[in-house]
Amino acid sequence: MEASLVPRRSLICWVLTFGVLWLSSKVQAQSAPCTTPTRQDGLCVAIHRCRNIYDIVQNPTPPPIGIANYIKRAACTLPGVERAICCQPQEVVPEPTISSAKIDLLPKECGQSVTDRIAFGNVTQVFSYPWMALLRYNQNGEIIDGCGGSLINNRYVLTAAHCLKTRSTLKLVQVRLGEHTRNQDIDCNIYKDKYGEEIERDCAEPVEDYQVESFEIHPDYNRPKYSNDIGLIRLDRDVVVKYHIRPICLPVTPQLRLKQFERYIVTGWGTTENQTGSQVLLEATVPRVNNDECQQTMLQNRLNVQLSDKQMCAGGSGKVDTCRGDSGGPLGFSTDLNGPRFIQFGVVSAGVDSCGKKNVPGIYCRVGSYMDWILDTIRP
Template sequence: MFLYNLVICVVLFACGVANAKECADCVSLRSCQGAVNLAIERKDDASKRLFKSAFCGYANGEPKVCCSDFQESDEVLSHPNLPLLPSDCGDIDGSRIVGGRVAKLYEFPWMTLISYNTRDGLQFQCGGSVINSKYILTAAHCVVPTKRIAGVRIGEFDVTSRVDCQGDQFKPICESNLQDILVEKIITHPEYQGEPPVQYDIALMRLQTPIDFSFKNAAPVCLPVPRSLRYTPLAGRNGTVAGWGATEKGTDSNVLLKVDIPIKTGEACRRFYNKNSLPGVDRTDKSICAGEYKKDSCSGDSGGPMMIEEDYEGSFRLVQYGIVSYGPRQCGSTFPGVYTDVTKFVKWILDNIEP
C-alpha cells in the first residue's frame, strides 16, 4: 500500500495542473500496470512528461491515464538503431516570424530538394527532410523507379541565387553554402500503393557521403521518437509546412515558403477521403489531414515535412509529424491535404537506417 501511495504522489506531481486529454482507454492509474511500473522504475523528466501527456482526469481523487501511452514493450525506445537519430535536432531559430509567408534564412535547415534528370535538364520536383547525416525522409511517390533521381540538395533557400541574403540592406545576413549529394540507396515502404487510395507513402534516401553539419543551413529535424509525442493528439493544433512548391499563382516559388495549417480530426479526414472505401476499411488510418481554404501544401512540396513545435526532451524543438503525400487537384481548396503520419512509421524508419 505504501508503494502504491508513493506511485500516486509521483504521478500527481508530474500531472500538476495538466489539461486532461481524451482517449479510448482512460483508466485509473491502478488499472494500468505499465504506468505503475514506470512510476516505480523511473522518476526522470522524460517519464514525468509522459505522465503529464497521458493524464486524462481524476476518479475519486485518483489520477487517470491513457493506458496505451504506457505499453510495456516499446519497440522504438528499445530499438538498437535509436542512437542513429540525433537528439540535437529541430533547433528553432529564435528570430522566426510565425505566420509569415517567406521562411527565414536558417529557419528550416533540414529542408531538402530532390533533383531529377528530365528532358529539360535537372529539375527540382520534390522535397524531403534531413533526419541524420546519411538519410533523407521523403514520400515514396517521389522516388518510384520511374523517377530518374540526380541527387539531393541541402542548404538551399532561393533556387535562382547562388548567394542568399536576408535582413537589413546595410547589414544583410548572407549564406552561400550548398551541399549537392548523390544518392546511394533508396528504400520505399514495401506496402506503398501509389494509385488511389494512396497508402504507405514514405521512403528513405541514403546518401553517398555524409551531410556536413558544421554549416548553419544544414541540420536534422526531430522525429516523434518519445512515446509522449507518438501518442499525442494532433487534431485542432496547427502544423507548419515548408517548401518550394506551386503557389496560388500557379508557379513554383523561387524561395522557401512556409504556411501554418490547421490539423483535422481523424473523423473529418475519413469524411473527406473514405467515401468510396469498403465497409470497415479506413484508408486514412496512417495519414493526417490538414489545411484549409487558401492554406495548403502543393505539388512541388511533395515529400517535404509537416512540423509542430514540441517540448522534446526538455527543450522546444520542431518535430516532423507528417510527410506531404497527396490532396485535392486544386491546392488550397475546401478539401484538406493528406500527410503520411510519421508517428506510425518511426519503427520502420529505425528498421531501415544503418550507420
C-alpha cells in the same frame, strides 16, 4: 549440386515458444488486467499508450463532463508509471522495442533553427528550416527540381514513397541541402532601417548537392491506394552540420508518437496559388483535421481514399493547402524534446489538384506510425 529445402519445424517451434514467453513477460511488465468503468475487460497501461483516451487529454479543449468523469474513473495503478488508465485492449499502443543502438543513429541535436510549395504561405527567413531537402531529377537529360524532403541524420533524408517510385523518364539523381531561394547563388537575410536602407546582411554558405547512393520505399506503399507513402534516401556521403544544414527531430518517444496539435507548420517550394513553383522556401500554418471528418470531406469531393490511423489530415481551411511539388516535405511543430525542438510529425503525401482553391485537407503520412520501420531501415 542442386540445393534442397530442409525442414526447420523444430527450430520454428523453439523460436515461437521463446517469442511467446518473452512477449508475455514484456506485456506483464508494461500492463496489468483491469476492469473499465463500463465493466469490460481492459489493460492498465500508461496513459500515453491508450490511443483514444490520450487523444482526448491532449486536446486543449476540455472534454465534456461525462467523458471527463469516465477518464477519472478509469484511472488505475501500475508500478513505476506516474499516470495509468484502464484501457480497452484494442486501443492499447505497443511500446517500441527498438534498441538504444538504433535510436543512437538519430541525432540528439536536431530540430534547431539558428534564427529566433505552399499555397497562401509566408516567405521564410534563411536558416529557419535548415533540414529542408530539395529532390532533383533527371528528365530527358535535364536536371529539374521536384519533391521535398527532410534531413533526419548525417546520411538520410526522409520523403514520400511516390517521390522515389517515379516513371522511367524521371529519375531521382540528386538531393540539395541548404537551399532557400532557388534562383540565387547566395541566400541572405537583409536587414534595413526605417528608411529602407540596408544596414546589415546575414548570408548562408552555398548549397550542397549530394548524389543518391540508394533509397528505400516502404514495402506496403500504395496498398491500399495512397497508404504507407514514406521512403528514405541514403546520401552518397556524410553531411557536415552547418548553420544552414541541420537535421530535423523525429517523434522518437512513445508520447511523441501519439502527440497531436491543433495546427502544424508545413514548408516547401511547390506550386503556389498562382500555379507556379516558388523560388523562395514558403511556410504555412495548417489546422489539424481529424480523420473521420477528413474521410467525409474526401467522399463529398468524390475522392477515392480510405484513410487509416497511419495517416493524418491537415489544412484545407481558408484555402491553405500544400500543392504539387511539396510532396515528401515535412509537417511539424515545436514541442519539448530535451528542450524546445521542431519535430516532424507528417510527410506530405496526397491532396487535390486545386492547390487551395477548395477547402479540402491534405493527406500526410503519420511519421510516428513508421518509427520502427525508419529505425530498422537506416544504417550507419
